[in-house]
Structures are given as C-alpha cells and as structure tokens.
Amino acid sequence: MNGRYTCVCFALPKKLLQHLADCAEGEHRALLQSQVHHCAKLRGSRNATVKTLAARPATAARPPATKPLRRSVFTAGGQTFLPGKLLRDEDDPPTSDQLADECYDSIGVALQFFKTVFGRDSIDGRGMRVDASVHYGYGFANAMWTGEQMIVGDGDGHSVRDLAGSLGIIAHEFAHGISQHLVKGGLGVVQVPGAPPTLKGEAGALNESFSDVMASMVKQWHAGHDVHAADWLLGEDILAPRVGKAIRSLKDPGNTKLTWKFDDQIKDYRRFKPTQEAHTASGIANHAFYQAATQLGGHSWETLGAVWYKGFDKLRARATFLDAAHATVGVAASLHGQGSATHKAVKAGWKRVNVLT
Ligand SMILES: [Zn+2]
Structure with missing residues (x-):
C-alpha cells in the first residue's frame, strides 16, 4: 500500500443494498439491513487490516519477475479480520472451496487482461501480489477494494448470490486498485479529518x-x-x-x-x-x-x-x-x-x- 489513503470502494451502492433489504423478508431482511451500514465498520477496521497484511510472511518476499501472475485468496472464516487464512496461493491446485477458486480465476482474467492489452503488470504496474478474501462476515452482499486488497462477499443467498463468480464485479474492484495507483491521491477520494475517505x-x-x-x-x-x-x-x-x-x-x-x-x-x-x-x-x-x-x-x-x-x-x-x-x-x-x-x-x-x- 502506498499509505496515502485507504479506498473504500464498494461494487453495490448503498441505495441498492437498501432496495435489496426492502425486498427481502425475515432474517434476510435483517441481515441486509445491517449491511447497509456495514461500510462504516469496514472503514473503522482498516488499521487492523494494515497490520495483519504487513505481518504476513513468506509470499511477500517472492521475486516478482519469476511469476507472470501473483494471486492469493484467503478466507476470513466468517469473521471480519483481514486478510484471514490463506486458501490458495499462485500455482496452488484448486481448493475444495468453490468461491475461493472462482475468485482466483476471475482475478487471473483481470491480471491477464491488463497485462496483454495495456502491458500493465498487476494493480500497481510493478507486479504486486493481488490479495482477496472470501467468506467475509456472514452473508456479506457486496464486494470492495480496501486500498490494499479485495473483499469478495458470499452474498446472502436470497437476494444476492456470491460475488466471486462475477467476473465483472471482480474486475471492477481490481480497477479501483489500478486507478488508486494511476492518480496520485486517488481520483475523487476526499479525506476529511476524523471521517472515512469517500468518493x-x-x-x-x-x-x-x-x-x-x-x-x-x-x-x-x-x-x-x-x-x-x-x-x-x-x-x-x-x-x-x-x-x-x-x-x-x-x-x-x-x-x-x-x-x-x-x-x-x-x-x-x-x-x-x-x-x-x-x-x-x-x-x-x-x-x-x-x-x-x-x-x-x-x-x-x-x-x-x-x-x-x-x-x-x-x-x-x-x-x-x-x-x-x-x-x-x-x-x-x-x-x-x-x-x-x-x-x-x-x-x-x-x-x-x-x-x-
Ligand atoms: Zn466501485
């Protein structure tokens, strides 16, 4: 992370989440309603995110030139601590976790697209490893770029299916990471002292x-x-x-x-x-x-x-x-x-x- 700011870029806008909650019933309604306000909690946890990412050993030391793609998919295990436990690293065989494998594959497509079409080497243009976490919280019906990694929600299973299977959603979050590195200070990212950054x-x-x-x-x-x-x-x-x-x-x-x-x-x-x-x-x-x-x-x-x-x-x-x-x-x-x-x-x-x- 470049340390200038932390992005909080969701795929689904708050208004859509509210609509989903309004359309749902019973426990699913309560679950989605709670996620309408979840954004603030995520922003509040970003310091912990930085710490856990920085402390992770091994793959961070891998020389970038030796591998064309660098991906790591983690499971947050239903918790909200990031990135969680490593499920699949680059060149690992498929796991028994479908969402982790879908996420891994979609990130691979995004990496290949930018490399093949624009000659860009990963999100930062310098081959950084792309990290993503699945199984974040319970029934998380959104995806986001935190400024350091992707969070790809499992969906609530009724109104929103898992987002790992959506190439468009994964590529959207991937591109948020790219624009963070293209535009110094972040394109439209407004920092207000004591408040979370917003677009x-x-x-x-x-x-x-x-x-x-x-x-x-x-x-x-x-x-x-x-x-x-x-x-x-x-x-x-x-x-x-x-x-x-x-x-x-x-x-x-x-x-x-x-x-x-x-x-x-x-x-x-x-x-x-x-x-x-x-x-x-x-x-x-x-x-x-x-x-x-x-x-x-x-x-x-x-x-x-x-x-x-x-x-x-x-x-x-x-x-x-x-x-x-x-x-x-x-x-x-x-x-x-x-x-x-x-x-x-x-x-x-x-x-x-x-x-x-
Ligand atoms: Zn977005």
Whole structure:
C-alpha cells in the first residue's frame, strides 16, 4: 500500500443494498439491513487490516519477475479480520472451496487482461501480489477494494448470490486498485479529518466509471465479444430476478428495465449535481465510453481501451468530466491522428453526454 489513503470502494451502492433489504423478508431482511451500514465498520477496521497484511510472511518476499501472475485468496472464516487464512496461493491446485477458486480465476482474467492489452503488470504496474478474501462476515452482499486488497462477499443467498463468480464485479474492484495507483491521491477520494475517505464530486464519479468501463472491457475480452455482442451490464450475474437484472448499464444508464427498480444513474452532464453519489453520476462517463465504442465498432479494448486507460492516467485527483474528455480526446489525437475515426468517436461520445458541446 502506498499509505496515502485507504479506498473504500464498494461494487453495490448503498441505495441498492437498501432496495435489496426492502425486498427481502425475515432474517434476510435483517441481515441486509445491517449491511447497509456495514461500510462504516469496514472503514473503522482498516488499521487492523494494515497490520495483519504487513505481518504476513513468506509470499511477500517472492521475486516478482519469476511469476507472470501473483494471486492469493484467503478466507476470513466468517469473521471480519483481514486478510484471514490463506486458501490458495499462485500455482496452488484448486481448493475444495468453490468461491475461493472462482475468485482466483476471475482475478487471473483481470491480471491477464491488463497485462496483454495495456502491458500493465498487476494493480500497481510493478507486479504486486493481488490479495482477496472470501467468506467475509456472514452473508456479506457486496464486494470492495480496501486500498490494499479485495473483499469478495458470499452474498446472502436470497437476494444476492456470491460475488466471486462475477467476473465483472471482480474486475471492477481490481480497477479501483489500478486507478488508486494511476492518480496520485486517488481520483475523487476526499479525506476529511476524523471521517472515512469517500468518493466525491465529478472526480469520484470518474473513479467509479473507470472501474465500470474497465470491467466491461475485461468481460468483453474474456468472452471475445465485439461492441454489438456485448451486454454492457455490470453485476448481471449476482441479483435474484425478483430484485433486478443487473446493477448498472453502460448502454443506457438509469434504465430500470435493464437494471433494478430504483437505478438513478444519469447519462447527461446537464443533470449532474455535486451532491450526487459517485455511482449515480458515473453513468455520464460510462455512456460516453459506450457511445464512442459503438461508433467505432469492433472490439472495445483494441483501440478505444488504450485511449481511455492512457487518458485517465493523465487525470489529477480533482479532475472534472471536462478534464477526462480533453484527456481522452487528446490521447486519441496523438495515438491515431486529428480527424481519425478514433478521435472523432471519442469526441462524439463526450458530446452525446453533453460534457463537450
Ligand atoms: Zn466501485
């Protein structure tokens, strides 16, 4: 960990968790209701997290150059101390724990994607070992990046299934780790003395969007889908049908028929308000990417992916949507030329969401 801040980036926004709790009954309702406020507890435990991670011996000393991938999956054993007991290290055979193996495999896909497509060596770009913990607490219906590792919840088994089996969710959290290392101070991470760090404003929404966009590309790359075959959804594989179909859509942010009943994502910058939650305003940049990708056609990761990745690498901690538009348009021009199809598509994407006029 770089020590500058601790991220607390959840896959499911608080509003969705509240919806899940409202849809549930009996003990499941109580369980999910308790998790609506669980975020604060996690943030409170981050010092203990740092300590236990730092104390773990052996694999930390492994030379990075000798192994192309470095993953460790732990079990928190139903507790909330991190990372917990090691279940599977790199090159270990599959365990008898399905969630641990699913998590291990999905992290492997994310690592391979960034290495193959962008030449990035792990989350920090320097081959760091990626740690994840499953069986965190009881029926934890979320996933998060803590600033140091992933927590991948088992789900409550009624409204939310285990998140380890969702490549999109794992890739989303993985990308939170990457943006932490790309943008000094964290993209949109606001530190208030005595309070937990949160994602705020336009930069916070850009942080969430970066994770959704990268997760979409990881899914498409893994499936071999072009922009037309792709579903452009996130979390389409974790919700029970009675509570929703997916948690977000890049194709049509805020379309509740594609996602869930109270999805309030926006796709028009004119509707942005600084008080909006990061998962709400992230729809603006998500949709700009979708528009650019579908205008270009083909595989999203082949041309546009690098433009987005390199563009976001230029952003500062308090970047605006306009900064992101200028950065990605600038990268498209320098890589492919002024007036190229890529340059035009990126500009058109940001125009469709009214960030550029
Ligand atoms: Zn997130």
